[in-house]
Amino acid sequence: MDEQKRLILAVVLSVIVLVGYQTFFVKAPDPSSLPLEGQNKEAIQSQGPETTPNVSEYKAQLPVASEAVESQNRNYRTIAVSTPLYNIAISESGAAVKSFELKNYYQTNEKDSPLKQLVPKALDNGVLSFDLEGKSIPELKNAVYSAKSDSDAVNVSQGEKSLEFVFETSEGILVKKVFTFKADSYLIDCDIIFQNGSDKTLNDSIVVSIPGIYDKEVKDRSKFAFEGPAALIGNEYTEIDPDDITDKSAYSGKIGWAGYSERYFFTALMPKIKDGGSPADAKLFLSYANDKVVSQYIQKMEPLDKGRQGTYSFVFYMGPKSHKVLSKYDNSLKEAVNFGFFNVLAKPLLIGMNFIHDVIPNYGVAIILLTIIIKLVFWPLGTKSYKSMNEMKKIQPLMMELREKYKNDKQKMNQEVMGLYKTYKVNPASGCLPMLVQMPIFFALYRMLYQAIELRHAPFFGWMTDLAAPERLFHFNFSIPLMDAPHGIPVLTLLMGASFLLQQKMTPATGDPMQAKMMMLMPVIMTVLFVNFPAGLVLYMFVNNIISMGQQYYIQKKLA
Numbered sequence: 001m002d003e004q005k006r007l008i009l010a011v012v013l014s015v016i017v018l019v020g021y022q023t024f025f026v027k028a029p030d031p032s033s034l035p036l037e038g039q040n041k042e043a044i045q046s047q048g049p050e051t052t053p054n055v056s057e058y059k060a061q062l063p064v065a066s067e068a069v070e071s072q073n074r075n076y077r078t079i080a081v082s083t084p085l086y087n088i089a090i091s092e093s094g095a096a097v098k099s100f101e102l103k104n105y106y107q108t109n110e111k112d113s114p115l116k117q118l119v120p121k122a123l124d125n126g127v128l129s130f131d132l133e134g135k136s137i138p139e140l141k142n143a144v145y146s147a148k149s150d151s152d153a154v155n156v157s158q159g160e161k162s163l164e165f166v167f168e169t170s171e172g173i174l175v176k177k178v179f180t181f182k183a184d185s186y187l188i189d190c191d192i193i194f195q196n197g198s199d200k201t202l203n204d205s206i207v208v209s210i211p212g213i214y215d216k217e218v219k220d221r222s223k224f225a226f227e228g229p230a231a232l233i234g235n236e237y238t239e240i241d242p243d244d245i246t247d248k249s250a251y252s253g254k255i256g257w258a259g260y261s262e263r264y265f266f267t268a269l270m271p272k273i274k275d276g277g278s279p280a281d282a283k284l285f286l287s288y289a290n291d292k293v294v295s296q297y298i299q300k301m302e303p304l305d306k307g308r309q310g311t312y313s314f315v316f317y318m319g320p321k322s323h324k325v326l327s328k329y330d331n332s333l334k335e336a337v338n339f340g341f342f343n344v345l346a347k348p349l350l351i352g353m354n355f356i357h358d359v360i361p362n363y364g365v366a367i368i369l370l371t372i373i374i375k376l377v378f379w380p381l382g383t384k385s386y387k388s389m390n391e392m393k394k395i396q397p398l399m400m401e402l403r404e405k406y407k408n409d410k411q412k413m414n415q416e417v418m419g420l421y422k423t424y425k426v427n428p429a430s431g432c433l434p435m436l437v438q439m440p441i442f443f444a445l446y447r448m449l450y451q452a453i454e455l456r457h458a459p460f461f462g463w464m465t466d467l468a469a470p471e472r473l474f475h476f477n478f479s480i481p482l483m484d485a486p487h488g489i490p491v492l493t494l495l496m497g498a499s500f501l502l503q504q505k506m507t508p509a510t511g512d513p514m515q516a517k518m519m520m521l522m523p524v525i526m527t528v529l530f531v532n533f534p535a536g537l538v539l540y541m542f543v544n545n546i547i548s549m550g551q552q553y554y555i556q557k558k559l560a
Contacts, residue, residue, distance in 0.1 A: 076144045079163060083156045083183050086319070087115070095145045095165040095177040096126030100318045102265075109457045109466045118265055118318050120213045122292070127267060128316055130177075130192060133205040133298055140175065143167045156181045172197030186319035187329065189272070192312045194304055202304040206312055208269050208297045212260035214242045215291040225263045225451045229295045230336065231284055232256035237335045242288040249286050254279040256332045258297045259317070264453040266321050266336055269297050272313035322453050323347070324354055339451060345444035350452055357454070363467055364460030367449070367536055371543040374445075375551075378438055382548065386555040389507065391426045449536040460535070464492065467536035484532045492538050497527030499545035506552055 076092035089099035097119060105116040119127055131141050145165035154163060165177045173196055180189035196202050210229075218227050219242075229240040234253045239261070256279050259268030271279055283298040304310045317333055319325065326334035339346035349370065356366040375382070398420055406413035421427070449455060455468040463473045472488030480487045500523035507519070530538050 077147060077152055079147050079149055079152055079154060081154045081156060081161075081163065081179075081181055083181055085184075085186055088181075088188075088318075090147075090163070090165070090179065091126060092145045092147050092165065094126065094129040094143060095167075096129035097316075097318070098126040100127075102319065105265075105320065106457065109469070116265070118267060122213050123211050125211075127211055128190075128208060128269065130206060130208045133207050134203075136202055136204040137169055137173055137175070139169055140167070143175070145175075145177065154181075156183050158183045169198070171200075173202065185329075186317055186325070188316040188318070190314045190316055192314070193309065194301075194311075195309045196304045196306055199306055201306070202310075203301070205298050205300045208314070209294055210258060210260050210267055210269055210297070211292055211294045212267075213291060214288065214293045221263060225447075226340070227262050228260070229258075229286055229293055230261040230266070231258040231295070232332050232335055233284070235332075237338050239338075240286060242286075242293045245286045245288045245293070251284040253281065255282045255284055255297065256335075257317075258284050258295050259336070260293070260295060261321065261336060263451060264321055264456050265319065266317075268317045268333060268336065270315045270317065270331060270333065271297075271299065272315055320453050321451075323350055324454070339444065339447040342440065342444035342447050345440060346448040349441075349444060350448050350454075353448075353452070354454060362460065363455055363458040363536070364464065364539060367467070367539050368543050371540050372547065374441060375544065375547045378441075379551070381437060382551050383555060386552045387559065388427065389552075390556055390559050391424065395420060395424050395426060445540055446537055449540065450534055452536075455534065455536045458536075460539070464535050467539070468534050470532050471535035471538065482528055482531065490531050490538075492535060492542060493527060493531050493533075496530060496538055496542040496545065497523050499542055499549065500526050503545055503549055503552070506549060506556075 078089050078091045078098060081088045081090070084103065086103055087099070087101040088097060090096070091098045100118040101115040102118065103115060106113040107116055135141075145167045148164040148166060154161060160180055160182045162178055162180045165179075167175045169175075173194065176191075176193040176195075178189075178191040178193065180191075182188075192206060194202060212228070214222075214228055221227055222241075226239045228242050231238050231240070231251065233251055233255050235256065238251070240251075255271070257268045257270035259266055271282070273279055280299055282300075285296045285298060287294050287296075299312065301312070302310055315331070321336055323334060323337040326337060337347070337350075352373070353363070353366050353370050356369050357363055360366065360369070399417060402413060402416045402420065406416060450468075452468075456466070458467045459465045460467055464471045470484065470486075471490060471492050472486050473491045474488045476487045478487065479485070483490070501520075504519055504523060530541065
């Protein structure tokens with residue numbers, strides 16, 4: 001097979017792999033600058049089971065309309081807590097989080113956009129509510145707590161503050177849910193305290209619910225970057241496709257944290273671990289119905305006799321899925337920033353991009369400089385590839401003569417072509433192999449640039465105000481085939497397509513007219529393929545092409 005066929009094969013395979021990657025690799029396997037967080041007050045001590053709990057099959061319950069109505073008919077308050085990082089609203093109904101707004105992030109990139117809300121309206125019962133698996137306290141599911149706060153608004157401008165919710169059963173069991181908010185952290189400490197004033201032993205399992213919305217829109221987005229339930233089980237990051245829940249709904253082991261992940265944000269529950277210890281053995285049970293997926297974290301309680309008190313300590317996280325933020329915490333939450341199959345390559349690229357941004361605070365510039373660094377690393381491979389192309393160009397006339405001479409004898413023609421390679425010491429594979437070697441870097445960059453929250457609403461210059469979204473100059477009020485909204489002129493994408501065309505022009509011409517037409521179609525295919533990609537990824541490809549053309553021109557001049 002001659003050089004042109006190999007080149008065509010390499011490019012076609014690249015496109016096929018790029019598209020096919022979404023199907024075969026995006027689906028997950030089944031199995032900041034913030035200070036170190038302080039510890040809870042000594043008076044609140046975490047208790048965890050010493051042995052593996054015998055947790056029965058817990059059936060997660062989705063919100064029931066009648067229960068919601070019953071709860072609404074009771075008198076209860078909603079306490080609003082404000083910190084420099086977020087606004088959170090906790091209802092006395094279930095002591096659940098009903099609203100969580102991030103002050104440094106917005107819903108859209110439009111002017112006057114509202115703050116980013118992490119609790120969708122469809123989750124009318126809120127998130128991070130809790131119950132007991134065995135229903136030892138029947139009233140707990142629909143409990144209305146009493147908030148120990150004179151005001152409905154609490155401001156945590158510095159330091160930390162605690163907010164206590166109390167519920168007492170008719171049998172004399174006192175249940176407390178104590179939240180501790182810190183002004184400089186997205187982490188929220190939560191202590192669940194049981195004081196057994198009844199005549200019976202309380203022997204059950206705590207169940208904390210983390211629901212999320214998984215409708216058609218989210219499902220479509222999840223094809224490109226996972227959204228849905230995620231957990232750290234046995235130190236292994238695990239993403240759970242809601243469509244697979246019917247086949248496997250329960251997971252058990254040492255669960256470091258469990259939560260619900262979006263493309264850029266996530267909510268997580270993490271059991272607090274004693275110094276030097278490991279997560280308690282627990283269970284995760286999931287259910288999916290009516291566009292809602294619910295993760296139930298289940299942890300066995302120690303038997304609590306009459307007159308005794310038991311405390312179970314957790315940490316809630318609701319915030320950006322940012323490696324820069326999460327890496328500052330002394331816990332395993334940073335594992336939530338995961339790029340799947342290419343994580344080992346993508347994460348260093350993310351760290352490198354953020355490092356550059358710390359020096360030059362523009363992510364567009366950071367992507368350009370990161371591209372230059374990657375090209376320098378692969379410069380020797382690129383040089384080898386272009387030298388091979390130049391050598392192939394020199395023997396092209398001889399190859400044309402052989403094709404014409406033996407056009408009726410393919411076997412003989414192939415033998416003569418191989419002899420020509422041997423005579424002139426040309427390796428036809430050396431031109432396309434360097435390209436294929438760099439493909440994993442491209443895929444890793446694709447995943448990183450698509451999922452990195454740092455690029456969300458990050459401007460470059462001019463009309464490119466969001467490197468995480470497709471770039472459009474002007475917005476039209478009509479649709480354009482093959483283009484996702486908003487519809488406009490994809491200037492950078494067109495420039496990238498033109499750079500592919502120029503590269504094609506610089507590549508030695510093939511003598512086969514059909515091959516030549518196929519190669520000329522490649523820039524069009526790549527342009528259409530990239531028209532809906534994030535501007536950050538298109539910027540990388542454009543800069544990469546410009547540098548490649550410069551390197552190719554330099555090598556050709558040097559060897560001319």
